[in-house]
Amino acid sequence: MFGVFWRHAEMTDGVIDLIPIELGEPDAELRFGRVRDWCITLHGKHREIGRISLRDGESVALYYYGHIGYHIEPRYQGHHYAEKACRLLNGAIRQSGKHSVVITNDPDNRASRRTCERLGCVLECTVDVPPQYQERFDLSARKCRYIWILDD
Numbered sequence: 001m002f003g004v005f006w007r008h009a010e011m012t013d014g015v016i017d018l019i020p021i022e023l024g025e026p027d028a029e030l031r032f033g034r035v036r037d038w039c040i041t042l043h044g045k046h047r048e049i050g051r052i053s054l055r056d057g058e059s060v061a062l063y064y065y066g067h068i069g070y071h072i073e074p075r076y077q078g079h080h081y082a083e084k085a086c087r088l089l090n091g092a093i094r095q096s097g098k099h100s101v102v103i104t105n106d107p108d109n110r111a112s113r114r115t116c117e118r119l120g121c122v123l124e125c126t127v128d129v130p131p132q133y134q135e136r137f138d139l140s141a142r143k144c145r146y147i148w149i150l151d152d
Contacts, residue, residue, distance in 0.1 A: 010038065011088040016081055017041045018052065018088050030065070030137070033057020036092065040072065040085050049076040052085045056096035064129050064143050066104035067093075070115075082115045090150060099150055104143040113144060121146035 011018040018038035032055040040050040050072035055062060068089065070082045086103075093101055103119075105112035107126055116123075124145040133139050 012043055013084055013088060015043055016084050017043050018085060030061040031057050031059035032062060034096070040081060049073050050081060050085070052089065054089055054092055056098065061133065061137065062102070064104060064127070064133055064139055066145070067098070067101035068103045077111060080118065082112070083118045086115070086119055093150060101148050103146045103148055106140045107142050107144055116146040116148070119148050121148040
């Protein structure tokens with residue numbers, strides 16, 4: 001559920017703020033490693049417009065979920081907020097020891113695929129998600145795997 005937050009931004013670009021939140025531990029079977037979640041707000045407005053997560057583990061589940069997951073509420077889409085939020089995570093990604101991360105999305109999610117393209121991600125492949133992962137973890141039947149190589 002999206003709401004109002006009064007904590008100070010952990011990261012900002014002057015357009016959006018990322019405010020850390022605690023969502024609890026993900027399912028242990030997913031083996032996501034350390035998971036950090038942020039509310040995305042318009043700068044200084046403290047009203048949540050979306051969320052972004054960074055997962056620094058490696059596992060079979062992460063192959064389909066990706067290291068970064070994001071969602072922007074429909075009324076705020078079309079302003080490149082997901083791209084901006086990803087770019088704000090650059091330092092956190094590097095602190096986790098990674099120089100590249102995976103972002104996955106559904107083949108028919110044109111907005112998310114366009115976000116990956118604007119970030120400069122490379123489409124690695126489109127994969128079929130095994131039925132047991134579709135059912136157990138509520139994933140779509142196919143995922144596009146984009147690799148985002150961070151600039152040095």
